[in-house]
Amino acid sequence: MLLTVDHVTKTYPGGPPVLQGATLSMSAGETIALTGESGSGKSTLLHLIAALDRFDAGEIAVDGISLSALDDHGRAAVRRDRVAVVFQQFNLIPTLTVGQNLSFHARLANRLDPGWVDEIASRLGLQDLLARYPENLSGGQQQRVAIGRAMAVRPKLLLADEPTGNLDETTAGAVLDLMLDLVRTSGTALLLVTHSQAVAARLDRHAHLAGGRVT
């Protein structure tokens, strides 16, 4: 299994439990839609899998690496080498061009492959925008850059938190098409949070969070 989430619990200080025995597994290359009502803990689960936050009990293993055993250094290595994240807010670096944004994480991870970045840029239709700055891009263009930047590191697992949630329906559909095509042809697994049943229907499998558990 590429990802196993085994009876994970998470409570934020002073709040009620958010996750209460959440269990989920993903094979390499699989695409899963994660749905659930607002506040059900979808973003929380994504953050835990991305090693951005710690869980209270249970275990999460990414590519065979148990996250609970890792110190901050080990968690940073998982984020750098195995998992990439795309958020609803595009989070591009405003002072870097599109081309520089695309290469940024791969360069930090010491895994920059210019040929792969070129291919990503062309597959995402970004070739003519490489010299532009993010402020001069539409929302759909910005999110395509964010997806390309995430994929440039060749992650085994891409986590996406409502990646098309800020886009109009037509643009959202086009961006989703490009992301699914890129993910599927590169063998990357995708765990995608969405409120849309239409989006969920495009993925291999559907997981639903309710009452702190995945069903």
Ligand SMILES: Nc1ncnc2c1ncn2[C@@H]1O[C@H](COP(=O)(O)OP(=O)(O)OP(=O)(O)O)[C@@H](O)[C@H]1O
């Ligand atoms: N850093 C935090 N500190 C305290 N409580 C938090 C924190 N992050 C999330 N929560 C709480 O945990 C619960 C789950 O939040 P989460 O963002 O994971 O839900 P979600 O399913 O992603 O919601 P939405 O669909 O609205 O984005 C909510 O009650 C939220 O208020």
